[in-house]
Amino acid sequence: MNWHSGAEFFAMGGYGLYVWGSYGVAAVLMFAEPWLVSRRHLRARQEAAHAGPEAE
């Protein structure tokens, strides 16, 4: 085991800012992206419901 305490884990040997700065942004992006996409999907569904199956 590399870490002897939670505090050690967060400190990352003094490089905490850099490690968590990277993984933090990664997490933000990889949550934001699917969230934005599902909102786009929802909007598309609503527009399709309003547009309705018109005669082309």
Add this chain to the structure above:
Amino acid sequence: MAGNFRLFNFAAPSRFYALSGALIPWFWGVAVVLAAIGLYMGFFVAPTDATQGDAYRIIFIHVPAAWMSMVLYLVMAGWAGVGWAFKARLASMVARAIAPTGAMFAFLALWSGAFWGKPTWGTWWVWDARITSELILLFLYLGYIALVEAIDDVRRADNAGALLALVGAINVPIIYFSVKWWNTLHQGASISMTAAPKMASTMVTAMLVMTFACWAYAFAVVFMRTRAIILEREQHADWVGKLVNPGAQA
């Protein structure tokens, strides 16, 4: 022809919509599980590096992101090309769905690269060959997205994007070679972001696991986006009508 028909069965947007809808939760599951394993290995099993300390652990997101950005560009160009050559609408939609995710990975590779560079090499940005090429790749993604968004006619946008993506794909080796050469000329003893620590096997394994996790993530998000695009484009189709208004009369 009948034999080929089954393959192209899922080329119909309606069938792809249904199939991908069923697959997406599985992709998410795989992504989460692999990420958990990869991160565990990266943080708790892989040892601290002698020269770079624990800062090197950024590699477990930096390298997978960079690899994904490169692979996704080729996949995007490929599907866009198929859509253009065979007038396959779904292929063009998939290509458009890939672009934002590819750009996201390129940005993440640059961001994590900067955060890795600062403690290791002292500056937030190093104009080394790989990072500079990654930046140019981001520009190629942004250019593709800007072009397809600027064209209102969907078919023209898809085909123009395909041509641009293919031209970009062909040029990537040329650009990379030029940038590599440029870097050695101007920096002499090259400071390279890729002078990674001697890789213990646990580090390599963790990196590969994280890469597969990113792959699964990419499948999930790209399929989600494709489904949204399908609904946007096929608004007036009967099957969409039944989907969004299940009880309504036609």
Add this chain to the structure above:
Amino acid sequence: MGAGFVAVYARDLRLAMRRRIEALLPIVFFVVAVSLFPLGVGPEPQMLRQIAPGIVWVCALLAAMMSVNNLYAADYADGSLEQMLLSGHSGVTIVAAKACAHWTVTGLPLVLSAPLFGLLFDMDGTALGVLTISLLLGTPMLSLLGSFGAALTLGLRSAGVLIVLLVLPLSIPALIFGTGAVAAVESGLSPAGHYSILGALLIFTILTAPLAAAAALRISLE
């Protein structure tokens, strides 16, 4: 095919000559842009001499990109572009002729005026000569790449900026080896290697860009 090429080339030149002020705008931009740099980075001659090739090349790139939109815009707007394509001449011939005309009107003056700018930055004779040759090899590439970008963005509102965004990454190899040639000669090495690579890039671009631009025209006009 030769007759068609000459016809389109001559026509574009004639049109450019009728609008001489418009044709000169890229050169004016080039002059202004290049002159801005000393104001921005300071007048220290040693430093200016060092960054001069890069500045001249980048400004030439931007000037070429800015003007390339006009290549097709006017003809597209009045329908003559479609007529040209329908006339039986291949798209490749038309594209190649137009790129040639663009280079004659924009690229060639840049090449000829480059030595002047070298003087502004106190570059020595040999370096100036190499810079001029590198631009001679490079500016045709910029015209060809630019015509690809212009064909792709035909008729779009934001075509100007879009062309710059799309074409700049593709121009990076030319930029690197163009400025690299000057750097080589300034450190006492021969620029021959750079010329060879620039030449190879130019040939590659001549062989592929017109095809790509013609395909782009077809896509834009469908």
